[in-house]
Amino acid sequence: MxxxxxxxxxxxxxxxxxxxxxxxxxxxxxxxxxxxxxxxxxxxxxxxxxxxxxxxxxxxxxxxxxxxxxxxxxxxxxxxxxxxxxxxxxxxxxxxxxxxxxxxxxxxxxxxxxxxxxxxxxxxxxxxxxxxxxxxxxxxxxxxxxxxxxxxxxxxxxxxxxxxxxxxxxxxxxxxxxxxxxxxxxxxxxxxxxxxxxRGSYLAATSPHPAPHAVTAVARALIEAKMPVFVCTNTGANPATVALLQEIANRFGIGVAENKPRYMCFPSDHPLHLGFDMASVFREADALVFLDCDVPWIPALFQPNEDTFIAQVGPDPLFGNYPVRSFRSDVAITASSQSFLEALIPALAEAGGEPRQSVRHAAAASQSRHMRQAVALREQGDRAKGGPITKLFLSRCLQEVKSEDAIIVNEYPAMREQMAFNQPGTFFQLPSSGGLGWGMPAALGVQQAAPDKVVIAVLGDGAYLFANPAACHQAADMLRLPLLTVIFNNESWDAVQKAAQGMYANGHADQQLKKRGHAPISSLKPLPDFEKYVEASGGYGERVTERDQLIPALLRALHAVRHEKRQALLNVMGV
Known part of the structure; x- marks a missing residue:
């Protein structure tokens, strides 16, 4: 305005x-x-x-x-x-x-x-x-x-x-x-x-546009590379960027990866979607353009190759309000992702990006196929192993029952690699700040904005507790918001345990976790019967403990939100 x-x-x-x-x-x-x-x-x-x-x-x-x-x-x-x-x-x-x-x-x-x-x-x-x-x-x-x-x-x-x-x-x-x-x-x-x-208006400044010489430098680096890749985290906040990235991928053969995405940034079914495993992407990529990525990689775990061209793009590409942030870059471009991509398309064409499109396309498509094969193998391994419900199994079941236009608001459990999102505005993830209790309130706001869509909040047990669930269910009842909440309940702070294991490999916490099933300061037992929270506010609630119960339970919950127009909750017990 x-x-x-x-x-x-x-x-x-x-x-x-x-x-x-x-x-x-x-x-x-x-x-x-x-x-x-x-x-x-x-x-x-x-x-x-x-x-x-x-x-x-x-x-x-x-x-x-x-x-x-x-x-x-x-x-x-x-x-x-x-x-x-x-x-x-x-x-x-x-x-x-x-x-x-x-x-x-x-x-x-x-x-x-x-x-x-x-x-x-x-x-x-x-x-x-x-x-x-x-x-x-x-x-x-x-x-x-x-x-x-x-x-x-x-x-x-x-x-x-x-x-x-x-x-x-x-x-x-x-x-x-x-x-x-x-x-x-x-x-x-x-x-x-x-x-x-x-007067129906207020003054906001126009979006920042990229310097032409910087766009030209990025275009040349991309077309000279054997395996150029865009890496997205927040670009999907602006749905217009999805179509622009598709045009670039199709015309110039450049792959797109999503790094801990908080939005749907690129269609899952596109043949040049390179997935979410940045370590694998970095091994092959010789030119990387990070779009709206506050943490493009974690230096202690893995980094791009030393000779890889790197560009960082965003309205504040250096994230000046982060006290420490020192990721290397050959060029940092102050621009909205939309304005950058709009300027990049003609620059790529002018630099001769289309004649060798097939070579880059073949390399990216091969990487994409390897990624999809690895994802399929993980799913097959989980199915063959059976046993308690895992995050991977929950994610596959959600993929099976959700419609193409259903909206997922995820606070940890849903695994993007096991799900497909092809429409902008159908996936949202907890912000990088990680302030727990975000998912269910945000999903209620999404449901308010999209009353005719199925909105599913996928939460961990701790994230659900932090959301002040009684207040959230009361709001859903009062405002007639038929939200489906799916809780992956492993009765523990899983992220806390993994942090201790990662920092102290084979340490005392790791040994205690293997012996007792949980490390100190991470078990949440005993937890209440979460399904009764939603029942107290007039909703449909159900507890799920076995794999073969999950799909039927999801269908019953979806019937409640779609046809009965009331909120529903599944308390899914898992590991």
């Missing part, structure tokens, strides 16, 4: 009403609210809205802060449109720090707001009226989030609320996108404000 629209006005009488009118006018669909004493002016505004003919974002009551921010994250992740959150002063904002870090690292624009403890002890409408108004105040409320947001400010007077909202949204939507933080004192929201201007 960057063009100036026709000016109209809203018949407001308070800053709260003006604030909400401006949000709606600027394209905000929902205000996710964790209510408190500071939301009194907002409640009064919503109560008068119909009578006054005012249009506000639809209010979504969230009974936990992680739920509020996670739903906004999920809705924006699918639609590309930023949403607004309002939480309760310092304590609410503090509860949301993990969710804001996820949004920041995923470059998700969110207008994050929190009330502020009333400024005054008496003398004005909205002044302090409760004991907590002294204890909840901090010297620097914004400080707890300042490192994670692009901008923070306090609305000090209602006179310039329009300018402040437009600046907040413009900064949030300027690449690299991310959350912004605005604190809202109760007295300011309660101030009188007769009327506000509506």
């Amino acid at each position: 960057t063009e100036t629209g026709a000016l109209t006005s809203a018949n407001t009488i308070s800053v709260a009403e003006a604030y909400l009118s401006l949000l709606h006018d600027r394209g905000i669909d929902f205000l996710y609210v964790g209510a408190g004493t500071d939301t009194a002016p907002v409640i009064e505004a919503y109560s008068r809205a119909e009578e006054a003919g005012l249009r506000f974002p639809a209010p979504i009551l969230a009974v936990h802060e992680n739920l509020a921010v996670g739903m906004a994250h999920g809705y924006t992740m699918l639609t590309g449109r930023p949403q607004a959150v309002m939480l309760h002063v310092t304590v609410g904002a503090a509860n949301a720090v993990c969710a804001i870090m996820n949004a920041a690292r995923a470059q998700i624009p969110v207008l994050f707001t929190a009330g502020r403890t009333p400024l005054l002890e008496e003398g004005r409408l909205g002044a302090r009226s409760h004991e907590v108004h002294w204890a909840q105040e901090m010297y620097d409320q914004g400080g707890m989030l300042r490192e994670l947001v692009k901008w923070d400010y306090e609305l000090r007077d209602g006179t310039n609320v329009e300018q402040i909202i437009d600046r907040a949204l413009g900064i949030s939507m300027t690449e690299p996108r991310g959350p912004v933080y605005l604190t809202l004192p109760r007295e300011v929201l309660a101030q009188e404000k007769k009327g506000c201007r509506l």
